[in-house]
Amino acid sequence: MDEQSRPVFLPVGDNSARVFGLEGRERACRLAANAGFERVDSIPGGSPALLANMDFAWDPAWLRVMATRPGSVLEFEGHPVLAHVPVGHSRTPVEQAMTGAGGSLEGLERLDSQNAEITYDELRKRERPFVLPLSEETAGDVERAAYDASYKGVTDVLTLYLWRRPAFYLTRWAAEAGLTPNVITAFGGLLCVLAFFYFWFGNYWLGVAAGFIFMVLDTVDGKLARCTGTSSRWGEVLDHGIDLIHPPFWYWAWAHGLGTYGRPLEPVYETMLLATIVIGYVAQRVIEGIFIKRFAMHIHVWRPIDSRFRLVTARRNPNMVLLVLALLAGRPDVGLELVGAWTILSLIFHTVRLAQAEMRAWRGEPVVSWLT
Incomplete structure (x- = not known):
């Protein structure tokens, strides 16, 4: 308009x-x-x-x-x-x-x-927006409805299920404390850098702790912005920029820390594994960008299978699950190998889905989201 x-x-x-x-x-x-x-x-x-x-x-x-x-x-x-x-x-x-x-x-x-x-095209879910009476008695119901409405319906399994409720209480606390989304993003960014250094020196559990707190705050800042009407262009650039850039550095630090931990990889193999993870990560992002440019929607909302695969696709949060499971077994080196393998499989899946969408468009058939 x-x-x-x-x-x-x-x-x-x-x-x-x-x-x-x-x-x-x-x-x-x-x-x-x-x-x-x-x-x-x-x-x-x-x-x-x-x-x-x-x-x-x-x-x-x-x-x-x-x-x-x-x-x-x-x-x-x-x-x-x-x-x-x-x-x-x-x-x-x-x-x-x-x-x-x-x-x-x-x-x-x-x-x-x-x-x-x-x-909700921009939030990637199908749902009717809420309207509720607002009073002192119903304020809690309004907060929960507003928080749920700000939540993406298509995201990874940890964000969607594990810390959805804890992030709600953190969001409400941050709002009542007068914290801005950019403050939350900046604090989370510091934890992101801290996790990098913990991983680099083989202190994996401390790195995982810092990383998971950062991952929760990465949910809180966006919800706080939407629920209080304080979204800003700079805040979105800062938030998405950190999200986009840091994962390859975490994997690099994780690989470097294997020597201190006592599970070093052979240098050439380590380089090839990191290249596979980083190139696969970048390629998937490129595919997502191509899909948006071609069909004006995220690849994850095309069909139900794409939305379900988004729960576990080789992004930071699902990859961290693989790393932590391997760490529990005392094999952080295997965790990195699992991330590499899963990155390749995820890249193949998204490449095939992009090709299928292009074929559908070539035949003159519509390519639209199942959420619309």
């Missing part, structure tokens, strides 16, 4: 209930600003407006839906929640309807939040 047709954001009412350390009105305005809406207290002449009832909390996905639906109102059990008031339509009766002072929603198309369907 272009800037001229985008409605301004107008909060209606107030709400002192706190969600992730923010009062309802402040959080709603942050979410709107983060979604690209200009927040106003009065509507400029000739401007469409998105009115938001502060008695409710909602998934930011609804902002994008309502921005493209002029003349419509989103309802929860008959109560107006968000209303896109177009130019020429009086907003006063809509505000009155939201505050319970009478008013009317006549002339607006009604959209039931509990029956409408929408896809």
